[in-house]
Amino acid sequence: MPRSRLDRAKFKTDPLIEQGHEVFVPYTNLRVFESRQVEKSYGFNKEITIQYTKHRMPNPELMKWMETFCGPRGILWTTEKRDDGISIFFAVPKQAMLFKLTWC
16 A cells, blocks of 8 residues: 555556547657658857758648547547557547547
8 A cells, every 4th residue: 555645656557548538649650740840049149050861740631630630638538658659549449530530
């Protein structure tokens, strides 16, 4: 039995992950993930700028689709990273099936 509040927090899991409907999306799915050129500025007056390519970023079209059809993140759906992809957990089974038909 956990003794402190911090110990209890370690054992809690998200109800969406426990009871949600899981859809696995591998990083090899080029329709969902893309590589983008990112530009960052830093320094006192943002005078230093660097550019680099960031891989495995979700497509903006996917994020817009998720907001429109699935609702807010953390309430109706959530994600969990894995080594070879991400798992998306949906609260509603119809949303999980719609996601599979549209993006997988």
